[in-house]
Amino acid sequence: MKTTFPTDFLWGGATAAHQVEGGFMEDGKGMDTSDCRLTSTKYGPEQANRFMKIETRSMYEQALATEGLGDYPFRWGADEYHHWEEDVELFAEMGLKIYRLSFAWSRIFPTGEETEPNQAGLDYYRKVIGACRAHGIKIYGTMVHYSMPVNLVNKYGGWKDRHVIELFCRYAKVLLEEFHDDVEIWLPFNEVNSGVFHPYNGVGIVVDDECATWDDPFRNVKSDIYTGIHNQFVANALTVKMAHEIDPSIKVSCMIARFMPYPGTCHPENVLLALQDQQRDNFFFTDVMARGTYPGYMDRYFTENGIEVRMEDGDLDLIAAYPVDVVSFSYYFSSISATDDTWETTDGNLTAAKANPYLEKSEWGWQKDPIGLRISLNLLWDRYQKPLFIAENGLGAKDVVEEDGSIHDPYRVDYLRDHFLAMKEAIKDGVDLLGYTMWGIIDVVSSGTIQMSKRYGMIYVDCDDEGNGTFERRKKDSFEWYKKVIASNGENLA
Ligand code: BG6
Numbered sequence: 001m002k003t004t005f006p007t008d009f010l011w012g013g014a015t016a017a018h019q020v021e022g023g024f025m026e027d028g029k030g031m032d033t034s035d036c037r038l039t040s041t042k043y044g045p046e047q048a049n050r051f052m053k054i055e056t057r058s059m060y061e062q063a064l065a066t067e068g069l070g071d072y073p074f075r076w077g078a079d080e081y082h083h084w085e086e087d088v089e090l091f092a093e094m095g096l097k098i099y100r101l102s103f104a105w106s107r108i109f110p111t112g113e114e115t116e117p118n119q120a121g122l123d124y125y126r127k128v129i130g131a132c133r134a135h136g137i138k139i140y141g142t143m144v145h146y147s148m149p150v151n152l153v154n155k156y157g158g159w160k161d162r163h164v165i166e167l168f169c170r171y172a173k174v175l176l177e178e179f180h181d182d183v184e185i186w187l188p189f190n191e192v193n194s195g196v197f198h199p200y201n202g203v204g205i206v207v208d209d210e211c212a213t214w215d216d217p218f219r220n221v222k223s224d225i226y227t228g229i230h231n232q233f234v235a236n237a238l239t240v241k242m243a244h245e246i247d248p249s250i251k252v253s254c255m256i257a258r259f260m261p262y263p264g265t266c267h268p269e270n271v272l273l274a275l276q277d278q279q280r281d282n283f284f285f286t287d288v289m290a291r292g293t294y295p296g297y298m299d300r301y302f303t304e305n306g307i308e309v310r311m312e313d314g315d316l317d318l319i320a321a322y323p324v325d326v327v328s329f330s331y332y333f334s335s336i337s338a339t340d341d342t343w344e345t346t347d348g349n350l351t352a353a354k355a356n357p358y359l360e361k362s363e364w365g366w367q368k369d370p371i372g373l374r375i376s377l378n379l380l381w382d383r384y385q386k387p388l389f390i391a392e393n394g395l396g397a398k399d400v401v402e403e404d405g406s407i408h409d410p411y412r413v414d415y416l417r418d419h420f421l422a423m424k425e426a427i428k429d430g431v432d433l434l435g436y437t438m439w440g441i442i443d444v445v446s447s448g449t450i451q452m453s454k455r456y457g458m459i460y461v462d463c464d465d466e467g468n469g470t471f472e473r474r475k476k477d478s479f480e481w482y483k484k485v486i487a488s489n490g491e492n493l494a
Pocket of ligand 1: 019350439446454
C-alpha cells in the first residue's frame with residue numbers, strides 16, 4: 001500500500017495568461033475574448049454573479065470598440081508580462097516543482113489566422129519558461145484557457161465553426177515544436193466542460209442580449225455549444241497525434257471543472273439525478289477524451305433535448321485513436337442534486353449549486369469539501385485507470401494587508417491543508433496522482449466575478465478591482481507554509 005506522496009510528486013502553482021499577464025496589445029498581441037469582459041464593479045447589484053458570467057452581444061460590441069484598458073481587468077491582470085522575473089524568483093523560493101501557465105493564443109497568432117507566429121510572443125514565453133527551467137521548475141502548458149483571438153469570434157462565431165480546428169492545430173503545432181523539450185504535460189483545453197455553463201469563455205459563442213433573462217439562457221444555442229465542444233474534442237485528438245509523432249513520451253492531458261454532486265436525500269430519484277448530473281457535466285467529457293468514445297447516455301440526452309451535434313465522418317475514429325495520457329481536473333466545491341426546486345442554492349465554480357447543510361462556504365458561497373476531492377480522485381481513477389493531475393484547487397478570499405505589510409491568511413492554509421490530507425488518503429486508496437497546481441499561486445483577476453479582490457494567491461499583488469496599485473508583490477503567511485509542505489513532500493502540514 002502507498003502511504004504518502006510519491007517522491008517525484010509535482011507540487012506546483014497555476015495561473016492563466018489572461019488573468020495574470022496584462023501586457024494588453026503589447027509586442028504584437030491581438031485582442032482576445034477575455035479582453036472584452038467587463039469589471040464586476042460595473043454591474044448592478046441585482047445582476048449578481050450569474051449575469052457576470054454571460055457576455056452578451058451588446059457588451060461584447062461595446063468592449064470591441066473600447067481602446068486602451070477601460071474597465072476591462074483582464075487587460076491588466078497581475079501584470080506578469082512586466083513582472084515575470086520577480087514572479088519566477090518567488091516561485092523558485094517557494095520550491096515549486098511545476099508551474100502551470102497558459103499561452104495566450106492571441107499573443108502568438110494575433111488574429112488566429114496568420115500563417116507565421118508572432119516571434120515576440122514566442123520570445124516572451126521562452127523567457128518565462130527558460131527562467132523556470134533554470135530553477136528546475138517544470139512546466140504544465142495549457143494551450144487555451146478561456147481565451148481566443150476575437151477575430152475568430154467575429155469571423156467564424158467561435159468554435160462552432162470547424163475551420164477553427166485547423167487554425168488551432170496550426171497554433172498547437174508551433175507550441176509543440178517550440179517548447180516540447182521544456183513542457184512536462186500539455187493541456188490543449190482548460191476545463192473543456194466550461195462551454196456548457198459559459199459559452200463565451202468555453203467555445204467563443206456570444207449570446208444575444210435577451211438570453212440573459214431566460215431561465216435557461218443558453219437553450220437556443222445548445223446545438224452550437226455542443227458542436228463547439230465536439231470540435232474541441234477533434235482538435236484535442238489531433239494535438240495528441242501531433243505530440244506523439246514528435247515524441248511518443250510527450251504527455252497530453254484533458255481537463256474538466258470537476259463537480260461533485262451528492263444526492264440530496266437517499267430517495268432513488270435524487271440518487272439517479274446525482275448520477276445524471278455527474279454524467280452530463282463531467283464524465284461525458286472525460287469519457288470522450290480519455291476513453292475515446294461518445295457515451296450512450298449523451299446520445300439519449302441530445303436526442304431528448306433536440307440537440308444536434310454536427311460531426312463529420314472520421315471524427316469518431318480520430319477521437320478513438322488518440323485518447324489523452326493524463327486526466328486533469330480543477331476542484332473547488334461540491335454540490336447537491338435534488339428534484340426539489342425549492343432547495344436552497346448557493347454559488348459555485350461556473351454554476352450555482354444546491355446547498356449542503358454539512359458544509360461551510362467560502363465568502364463567495366463555494367462549499368468547502370475536501371472529502372469530495374478524495375471521492376473525485378477515486379471515481380476518476382477507477383473509471384479511467386490513467387494518471388490524474390489536480391490542475392486547480394484553492395480558496396478565493398479577501399486578504400488584509402496589515403500596517404507592517406504582512407498578510408495573515410490562516411483560512412487559506414486551513415483550506416489547503418484539508419485538501420492535501422484528502423489527497424494523501426486518495427493516494428493510500430491506490431489513486432495514481434501525478435501532481436497538484438494550486439490556483440492561482442499569485443493573485444490574479446478572478447474569472448467568474450472579474451475582480452482582483454477575490455484572491456487565491458500565496459503571493460499578494462498590490463492592485464484593486466479597478467486596476468489601481470503598484471503591482472508590488474508580497475509574500476502572504478501561506479507562502480512560507482507551502483514552502484515547508486513542498487520541502488517535506490507533504491509530510492509537514494502544520
Ligand atoms: C477555474 C478557472 O474554473 O476556476 C480559473 O479555470 C478560475 O480560470 C478558477 O479563476 C477560480 O474561479 P474564480 O471565478 O474564483 O476566478
